[in-house]
Amino acid sequence: MxxxxxxxxxxxxxxxxxxxxxxxxPLANARRTMRRATTPESVLEAVxxxxxxxPPGESAADVFRGHPLAVPPTGAAAIFYGIWPAAMVAAGALxxxxxx
Numbered sequence: 558m559x560x561x562x563x564x565x566x567x568x569x570x571x572x573x574x575x576x577x578x579x580x581x582x583p584l585a586n587a588r589r590t591m592r593r594a595t596t597p598e599s600v601l602e603a604v605x606x607x608x609x610x611x612p613p614g615e616s617a618a619d620v621f622r623g624h625p626l627a628v629p630p631t632g633a634a635a636i637f638y639g640i641w642p643a644a645m646v647a648a649g650a651l652x653x654x655x656x657x
Contacts, residue, residue: 588607592599605612 590603590607592603594600601612
């Protein structure tokens, strides 16, 4: 049996040296970029730039409209301040069997 004490170089040291050698030399024809931005738009821009391609054009349908609604909510106040509380009171009355 070979132990780390009898072996001049352990498997771990060989592995770590190989990883350091791979990190030191970039791949052939490899391009690199480093940016601080992490938004999807900036990441896609970096990928297209590294690939040497132009990104596809944006259409009006691809524009992000925001969260949570793109239109004003009609009737939301009636639902959240009237119908929803009434439904919860009714459900509580059914569950507990009490008259309110």
